[in-house]
Amino acid sequence: MKIASYNINGINGRLALLLRWLKESNPDVVCLQELKCQDKDFPQSALLKAGYHSIFQGQKSWNGVAILAKQEIKETKRGLNGDPADEQSRYIEGFVFGMVIGCIYMPNGNPAPGPKFDYKLSWFKRFSSHAKKLLAFDLPVLLVGDFNVIPTELDTYKPEKYLANALFFPEIRKAYEKLLKQGFTDSIRKLYPDERIYTFYDYLRNAFDRDAGLRLDHLLLNQTVLQRLSAGGIDKHVRGWKKSSDHCPVWIVLRDE
DNA sequence: ATGGCTCCCCTTGGGAGA
Numbered sequence: 310m311k312i313a314s315y316n317i318n319g320i321n322g323r324l325a326l327l328l329r330w331l332k333e334s335n336p337d338v339v340c341l342q343e344l345k346c347q348d349k350d351f352p353q354s355a356l357l358k359a360g361y362h363s364i365f366q367g368q369k370s371w372n373g374v375a376i377l378a379k380q381e382i383k384e385t386k387r388g389l390n391g392d393p394a395d396e397q398s399r400y401i402e403g404f405v406f407g408m409v410i411g412c413i414y415m416p417n418g419n420p421a422p423g424p425k426f427d428y429k430l431s432w433f434k435r436f437s438s439h440a441k442k443l444l445a446f447d448l449p450v451l452l453v454g455d456f457n458v459i460p461t462e463l464d465t466y467k468p469e470k471y472l473a474n475a476l477f478f479p480e481i482r483k484a485y486e487k488l489l490k491q492g493f494t495d496s497i498r499k500l501y502p503d504e505r506i507y508t509f510y511d512y513l514r515n516a517f518d519r520d521a522g523l524r525l526d527h528l529l530l531n532q533t534v535l536q537r538l539s540a541g542g543i544d545k546h547v548r549g550w551k552k553s554s555d556h557c558p559v560w561i562v563l564r565d566e
Numbered sequence: 567a568t569g570g571c572t573c574c575c576c577t578t579g580g581g582a583g584a
Contacts, residue, residue, distance in 0.1 A: 512571035
């Protein structure tokens, strides 16, 4: 069972690239972020033709999250509780292959401090409180997506450059740590405890060629899923493809139960 | 300190991204 996360940065502008990667990587489940399209423009039939069912929460121009799977997905939640005025599409959750999968696109939060950072903090709190509820069920739970969090100094090419950045602010790193302590494991960091390993390369300043990256995309597993973790990695080469997103696909493999 | 790049939209310049 292969599960991936990919911030696609515009699904329609990169549909050909997405289909190419799906064919090559052959994941069973994919969490996508930054669709940048409305529901009516989501390429559902093209994906079905490629072998993937989907659930999605779109939005015009910005944000947008989707889950793809080789099996029909039962949608269990869209959006988070706690702020009825929040109209940003950043969370969708489904039940598939016997697992609960939450697909997230955390707010960026820059510039920090400021209203955008406040929104990030409050969104994170709402998300963590939902994550805690998920742990109460005796089910495999995965929280997958673009967290917009650089968890530690090992997750950025230049820590000192990010000290004043919302991705690396102490409050955000603490919130991430607290989320893990609730009962989740950062699967990629578990598999590569000491390596500088990145999932994002800025389009600017030739970041990819300089390996000036950040690790922002995470697959968090509860204890039940962690026991099945057998491999994982980052499809770094995809970032080098023409018309690539600024993020790389990240994936893990779980043993069958 | 700035800008470099790339996406999207009631587009031709601005907002957002990280």
